[in-house]
Amino acid sequence: MVFTRRRRGTGRAPDVRSADALLTRVARAEAGRTGGVLLCSAAAAGASLAVPAVMGSALDLLLARAPDAGRTLAAAIALITAEVVLTSCAALLAGTVGARSTARLRRGAVARLASASPSEVARFSPGDLATRLSANATEAGTAPAAAAQIAAAALAPTGALVALVLIDPWTALAFTAGLPLLALLLRSFARSSGDTVGRYLQVQSGIAARLTDALSGARAIAAAGTLDAERSRVLRPLDALGAEGRRMWAVHGSAMARSGVLMPLLITAVLAVGGLGLAAGRLSVGDLLAVSRYAALAAGLGAVAEPLGALVRGRTAARRVDALMGVQELPYGRSALPAQGPGALELRGVEVRRGTDRALRGVDLHVPGGRTAAVVGRSGAGKSTLAEVAGRLTDPDGGTVLLDGVPLADVAEEELRREVGYAFERPWLTGATVAEAIAAGAETASEQDVRAAARAAGADDFVRMLPQGYATPLEEAPLSGGELQRLGLARAFAHAGRLLILDDATSSLDTATERKVDRALARHVRPGTRLVIAHRLSSAARADMVVWLDGGRVRAVGSHEELWHDPEYRAVFGEGGHADPAEDSTPGATGSTGTSDAPGTVAHRDGAL
Numbered sequence: 001m002v003f004t005r006r007r008r009g010t011g012r013a014p015d016v017r018s019a020d021a022l023l024t025r026v027a028r029a030e031a032g033r034t035g036g037v038l039l040c041s042a043a044a045a046g047a048s049l050a051v052p053a054v055m056g057s058a059l060d061l062l063l064a065r066a067p068d069a070g071r072t073l074a075a076a077i078a079l080i081t082a083e084v085v086l087t088s089c090a091a092l093l094a095g096t097v098g099a100r101s102t103a104r105l106r107r108g109a110v111a112r113l114a115s116a117s118p119s120e121v122a123r124f125s126p127g128d129l130a131t132r133l134s135a136n137a138t139e140a141g142t143a144p145a146a147a148a149q150i151a152a153a154a155l156a157p158t159g160a161l162v163a164l165v166l167i168d169p170w171t172a173l174a175f176t177a178g179l180p181l182l183a184l185l186l187r188s189f190a191r192s193s194g195d196t197v198g199r200y201l202q203v204q205s206g207i208a209a210r211l212t213d214a215l216s217g218a219r220a221i222a223a224a225g226t227l228d229a230e231r232s233r234v235l236r237p238l239d240a241l242g243a244e245g246r247r248m249w250a251v252h253g254s255a256m257a258r259s260g261v262l263m264p265l266l267i268t269a270v271l272a273v274g275g276l277g278l279a280a281g282r283l284s285v286g287d288l289l290a291v292s293r294y295a296a297l298a299a300g301l302g303a304v305a306e307p308l309g310a311l312v313r314g315r316t317a318a319r320r321v322d323a324l325m326g327v328q329e330l331p332y333g334r335s336a337l338p339a340q341g342p343g344a345l346e347l348r349g350v351e352v353r354r355g356t357d358r359a360l361r362g363v364d365l366h367v368p369g370g371r372t373a374a375v376v377g378r379s380g381a382g383k384s385t386l387a388e389v390a391g392r393l394t395d396p397d398g399g400t401v402l403l404d405g406v407p408l409a410d411v412a413e414e415e416l417r418r419e420v421g422y423a424f425e426r427p428w429l430t431g432a433t434v435a436e437a438i439a440a441g442a443e444t445a446s447e448q449d450v451r452a453a454a455r456a457a458g459a460d461d462f463v464r465m466l467p468q469g470y471a472t473p474l475e476e477a478p479l480s481g482g483e484l485q486r487l488g489l490a491r492a493f494a495h496a497g498r499l500l501i502l503d504d505a506t507s508s509l510d511t512a513t514e515r516k517v518d519r520a521l522a523r524h525v526r527p528g529t530r531l532v533i534a535h536r537l538s539s540a541a542r543a544d545m546v547v548w549l550d551g552g553r554v555r556a557v558g559s560h561e562e563l564w565h566d567p568e569y570r571a572v573f574g575e576g577g578h579a580d581p582a583e584d585s586t587p588g589a590t591g592s593t594g595t596s597d598a599p600g601t602v603a604h605r606d607g608a609l
Helices: 016-029 031-063 069-114 126-141 143-153 155-167 169-176 179-216 218-224 227-235 238-280 285-325 383-390 413-419 434-439 447-456 460-464 481-494 511-523 537-541 567-572
Strands: 345-354 357-367 372-376 398-403 420-424 499-503 529-533 545-550 553-558
Touching: 016 031, 016 069, 016 143, 016 285, 031 069, 031 143, 031 155, 031 285, 069 126, 069 143, 069 285, 126 143, 126 179, 126 285, 143 155, 143 285, 155 169, 155 285, 169 238, 169 285, 179 218, 179 227, 179 238, 179 285, 218 227, 238 285, 345 383, 357 383, 357 545, 357 553, 372 383, 372 537, 383 499, 383 529, 383 545, 413 420, 420 481, 434 447, 434 481, 447 460, 447 481, 447 511, 460 481, 481 499, 481 511, 511 537
Parallel strands: 372 529, 372 545, 420 499, 499 529
Antiparallel strands: 345 357, 345 398, 545 553
């Protein structure tokens, strides 16, 4: 199923109408099975309506010793059997609709998240996302079947009320006297239940977010000896969750209890009126039996509370799932990049806002094609944000990013992702095997290409030592942080186009391995432009040019050797700017092309190259 794509402001929460529209689209996709639920339920209701009349007729015929009594009784048994079978079919179809609807909601939400920028997805914590995609999607998936069950649940009581009118209007009048109270009860239940369910889901999501955060920092918690404090922090909202849960089920229990009192009273009133009718000669014994059965069926209106509760919970949960559908996707153009473009990267007046702060402020930058540019700066300077906009993982809030003279927003998606590659500090690998993980995103990569990329990233040696080498299932490959990072680099190298962006992608590598990767990148990976988010002095020293970010602005651009004369630049790499002897990275020691001197790019401040 393809969900209708909507573009909404990032800060707006989805409203009830938007969530209902989402459920409507899901219900339409399952229209056949949902219709089956309705038809089976309606047929079961029809059978249940026929049973009292046939049973009453059979009783009268038995009392009169009529020859047709046996056939009439057999017909009643057949109707009861049909009712049981049809009810079972409706339950089976309802479960199937719920499961398929849940799957559609999850697929749609995941697809929307995957096509959005990282900054959009970051609005949801991992725990909150997990809750919305699991428990909330499951609750929302039950809504279409619940709506069909409510419609079907009203058929039998309505038909029973009509039957009472036909048999004896006075019995129908006795029953309808209590219907206004039932309507008020159901209305109050729906309103109160929606409020309590919403609060319950919110607290549940908060607990999931805290738990996810704790699990991601489990080693730090264990090392600090703060396990008890962290457990208390994660579980602190449990009291609120328990209170909301008790309130939610108190509302449900109150509605069921009130209907449980009201409906027997109405049945008693109907039987009393029917008994008077029997005494007066208006009703036969069979009629009185039918009246009692129809009164019980009409009392089934109170049972609407159960599917109504499921619908209320589903609609409330759908609002939380619908928020995921509201993340803004990155639209792509249809333009192609120049066929022989060198990969020149240019940023013109780029602004990126993060809430009320600006991560990038009027950045102007030009990286000539084929050059390696190291982006340096203190924590929070905007380095990773620059990496995101440079390859269009996210769009800037102002300004333009161009690759070989073409605005990235105008480039077709397939073309852009083929020509721009990324490697991250913490790569996320996909694929059944190690080889597939390296080739992910590079569909045309051959086995030789995969192995060459692994060699360039310094991963070939340890991959060949795995139990099945490159065919080792990814989930069975014991990988250290450095090995995982090298596989991420190998994937980027296999996918390398005219622009390769390395966002702290060598932070877990030792110095010797990092230098091997640098040499392989210069000699064995497709030539192109490199944008390196650098934290190590050695990475900046080996680059053709350095982009120094400070507070979201370009403080200076030039060679590392030239910038090294500035004490504030040296302070970016540590107090006093002294190089770590283990790094062996004196300014100008090694150029990105393997030469001894870094290119003499002219340094300047608050401007572009």
